[in-house]
Amino acid sequence: MSRIAGDKTNKAGQNVGQGIRSGSTHSTRGTGAVTLDDVAKLAGVSPITVSRALNYPNKVAAKTLEKINQAIARTGYVPNLLAGGLASKRSRLIAAIVPSIANSVYAETIKYFSEELRGSGYQVLLGESGFSEEQEEALISAVLSRRPDGIFLTGVNHSIACRRLLLAAKIPVVETWDISPSPLDVAIGFSHEQIGSSVARFLWSKGYRRIGIISATDHRAQVRQRAFIETLRGLGLSEVAVSPVPMPTSFKLGRDGLARLLDNGFAQGAVFCSSDTLAQGALAEAQSRGLSIPDQLAIIGFGDQPYAAHTFPSLTSVHFDRATIGRKAAIAILARINGEHVAENVIDVGYEIIERQSC
Amino acid sequence: MSRIAGDKTNKAGQNVGQGIRSGSTHSTRGTGAVTLDDVAKLAGVSPITVSRALNYPNKVAAKTLEKINQAIARTGYVPNLLAGGLASKRSRLIAAIVPSIANSVYAETIKYFSEELRGSGYQVLLGESGFSEEQEEALISAVLSRRPDGIFLTGVNHSIACRRLLLAAKIPVVETWDISPSPLDVAIGFSHEQIGSSVARFLWSKGYRRIGIISATDHRAQVRQRAFIETLRGLGLSEVAVSPVPMPTSFKLGRDGLARLLDNGFAQGAVFCSSDTLAQGALAEAQSRGLSIPDQLAIIGFGDQPYAAHTFPSLTSVHFDRATIGRKAAIAILARINGEHVAENVIDVGYEIIERQSC
DNA sequence: TTCATAAATGTTAGCGCTATCATATTTTCC
DNA sequence: GGAAAATATGATAGCGCTAACATTTATGAA
Incomplete structure (x- = not known):
């Protein structure tokens, strides 16, 4: 029996509306979707104030914020992060490259990595390199065109072309599952x-x-x-x-x-x-x-x-602790993004032999 | 011993260059990264021609294409898909939502799904709903702000708010792992x-x-x-x-x-x-x-x-065939994106009891 | 050669947002 | 009460790319 949930409110506590759009569509090229301008008009403020309400709510007066949130709810506005990312140079996207997503040890690490990042508004773009340096290179190249704010790699061995691409991208890089005396940026793993x-x-x-x-x-x-x-x-x-x-x-x-x-x-x-x-x-x-x-x-x-x-x-x-690798990788990337100095750029999470019956 | 690969060429066969940038930076806001305009100047063509060379290479004369590819190689240009997506309304991103990425049965399906899409230039943005309708809703909302061109869901039960969000997004939706007499769009699974x-x-x-x-x-x-x-x-x-x-x-x-x-x-x-x-x-x-x-x-x-x-x-x-679910889901989404009519909107991939020793 | 057609390239004007700087409004404190 | 500081909001311009239309160049038929 399918449980049909009742009318819900979204996480910001706003009613999910019917996509009301004030006025007529502006141009021939638009999609007809609700834009930030529509919300601004409905709330009676300028677009930039709506932008601030979404990105830095504490920079906006409580009353204004409320008007804006109501307008968002009524219109069913969904922000466009392509536009936002282009304008702000922050995509709020972190790329992660693992050898195999079907291998649960990597998937687990990514799970903790994503969880830690979600709280800060970042999403993870996952790629599978299949244990091949060539594929990793193609993948990194493809992924960089989304302008991620940081990148998670598995292992510390990457082709020269890879290293060059990553260097040119000027974004934080975390290498995981291994340690190296000379990481690209930060390495979190074990020996x-x-x-x-x-x-x-x-x-x-x-x-x-x-x-x-x-x-x-x-x-x-x-x-x-x-x-x-x-x-x-x-x-x-x-x-x-x-x-x-x-x-x-x-x-x-x-x-x-x-x-x-x-x-x-x-x-x-x-x-x-x-x-x-x-x-x-x-x-x-x-x-x-x-x-x-x-x-x-x-x-x-x-x-x-x-x-x-x-x-x-x-x-x-x-x-070895996959959760710690995932979480610390996220924390390191966030710190780097926020321009904080990361003291240790090689984090050895250690390992332990767990003795059970088979040996 | 770390195997250091030699100087590579990327998949388009271009040398990975040193990031040469013609002329000085244009404005105070740019990142200083190489843009399509830089490539155009170096190749001696207009920006739109470079755009075409990348997106519709057969619309560009062979000689011009070569000049442009050389310019791309020399500059180390990496396209900006945020800008491209904003302008073209095609993000080349497909969202996929699974209950758990650490569960290999879902991960496997996604693997085949991604593989099938990669060939057409699409990347997959993966999200984990944790078997909760509420989380699924929050996730869909977050993911839609990246303006995916399509979305892959697990199961056929979604909250009303979810359905409304998806409907408003006006993108192809594939529900998987189950079938339903009334899918949102296309359903691929088994009973x-x-x-x-x-x-x-x-x-x-x-x-x-x-x-x-x-x-x-x-x-x-x-x-x-x-x-x-x-x-x-x-x-x-x-x-x-x-x-x-x-x-x-x-x-x-x-x-x-x-x-x-x-x-x-x-x-x-x-x-x-x-x-x-x-x-x-x-x-x-x-x-x-x-x-x-x-x-x-x-x-x-x-x-x-x-x-x-x-x-x-x-x-x-x-x-049951996870590869088929993944692949058919990709094919269905691609067909929908290309505006093709999809004959069957409910695909039952069937199942089979495999008898072995335990029963 | 001349015109019709196709192929190749260019011009213009945004896509939807936010950085930056400017201005208006409120608060603080002597 | 009034100047200085802090807070809140707005106007402008542009992020890097591509759709749509315009123009130029090549190709072929008459």
């Missing part, structure tokens, strides 16, 4: 090298001596893998079984990745998966083969997705 | 009532006589639940064990939902979960209790996520 190394030492300290890795081919996963293998080598383990999988990772790739490892003789060891999705797939593969976890096979994931704590057996994983 | 009913008959025909449902409180899941229960009643099963869970669904809620059912004495039956995420959680809970699936407990999900085929045991689920 993938440290994580690879930490996981290696963690497995070693738990007594595992047969160790494998199922890892995606994307840049950041590769950095973790390299540090992981290097650290194990340093600890005396020369051979690490590697099972590479393409992007984007999936449950199936996790199953296949582990199957390959096991079929090549890997046994009685621990496996580091470059995402929780892969780890979950590996878990399923192990179960389908009747392997007992963690006794016959230990698994550690990456990302600590909400479900990691609730799989059976529960999944040991590397946790 | 949730039919699905609830089909799943009920499916379980009945498989011989299950103890039947439960773990279902979210969102509108569409409720429609499925109602039809599910009604149909079973029609078949002679008066009692269906119901375990409601809040939105958004999660792995943990699936576990908890099943735990509640089992703790209340439900046994030796089949459970319909309103999402695959819930089903996966239920699977974990059953396994943690040592229940054999499907012998002691059968589970059927909804959504047929990519992993459903690969869990252990694999998950029976209701499949």
Whole structure:
């Protein structure tokens, strides 16, 4: 049964009107939509006062504000941010580019990022780069034509042309999910090298001596893998079984990745998966083969997705705070937009290995 | 090791230049960025010709086009779509509103939707309504101020104020994920009532006589639940064990939902979960209790996520084509924008019960 | 060659808003 | 009460682009 809501008032508490338009249309080119001028006429003030009422309400006398709000309600006026943005050079748009929107870890970050920005009147224009520098470049180019007031990027590796475009745009840039000694502007993330190394030492300290890795081919996963293998080598383990999988990772790739490892003789060891999705797939593969976890096979994931704590057996994983990355990215961009000095331009949000049943 | 890409050319094959600007800045208000006028001067043509070169290249002589492209490359010109949109009344922006971007089923649909639109030069402005009609209304209002050329909505239930806003905006609207006898404009989806009913008959025909449902409180899941229960009643099963869970669904809620059912004495039956995420959680809970699936407990999900085929045991689920919904929604919007007549304004993409091991 | 037609380019005038500066009105304080 | 300061409002011009119409140039048929 469809719930039909009653006549509503919008967030400003104004009645949603019927689009009354005072006078006749002005010219041949207009759309016939209600404009700020129409509101001004109806309220008996000048257009600029209506503009101020909308953008800086505390600069307008209470009485005037009320008249204007009534006129807005009666006309059903919807501001035109294309015109506003053109005139003010502030689009109130922030671009965000992630490798994949269907991947919930990125989507989650963007969710918090958007939420934080919404309060300040900004909207987020989302783009998907598909883990490719070329696509990222095309996307940034396309997105810059909307004149965003800031831009959120994933990772710290961008083509030279990208960096040039961003520099020329003269807008705040936040790079996320990684840190770099020399960010374009601000970087918020964690060290993938440290994580690879930490996981290696963690497995070693738990007594595992047969160790494998199922890892995606994307840049950041590769950095973790390299540090992981290097650290194990340093600890005396020369051979690490590697099972590479393409992007984007999936449950199936996790199953296949582990199957390959096991079929090549890997046994009685621990496996580091470059995402929780892969780890979950590996878990399923192990179960389908009747392997007992963690006794016959230990698994550690990456990302600590909400479900990691609730799989059976529960999944040991590397946790990092996506909400914090999203929020801090928003705060940093807002600060930069408002011309505030941002003290730290590299924010390491850290990470943590969450030990559960699978390892 | 960071891979630093070499000097690139952008998609139009132009060298990305250094932002050369001919002459001095024009006025006190400009940003100093390269404008179409700068390009025109450098190319020795009028601004409108540059505009045409960008928007209707086949209306411009090949030689002129080349001169202009060179000028664009040398100046590093990035068009301003705020100005272009204002002048032409075409923002080349399509708004999309989904209940949750972190939910991969919606994200996937949007991915295909965006891909289809990108080819025609449109970008997607994504908003998250959080399963609330009020939020949807605020979001639509905010989004309309960007003057999108079309809008993608999830579901067919919208507040009266929403409908009024959309009507006043006079833009194509596509409602998705559901069908309705009276869509605002075009609806692309499937019948949730039919699905609830089909799943009920499916379980009945498989011989299950103890039947439960773990279902979210969102509108569409409720429609499925109602039809599910009604149909079973029609078949002679008066009692269906119901375990409601809040939105958004999660792995943990699936576990908890099943735990509640089992703790209340439900046994030796089949459970319909309103999402695959819930089903996966239920699977974990059953396994943690040592229940054999499907012998002691059968589970059927909804959504047929990519992993459903690969869990252990694999998950029976209701499949529907998210790619088709996304693509057809894009195609319908494009057709409407181009003023083409859209023959069917209600497109039922159907669904299918995919039988696997869990049921 | 000459006129009709098509193709290419240009001129003009906004799109709907806001920055900037100017002016009017109110408040403050001695 | 009156000058100075603060507050509120308005007039003007223009943000960077494109629609609409006008004009010029190329192409072809008679």
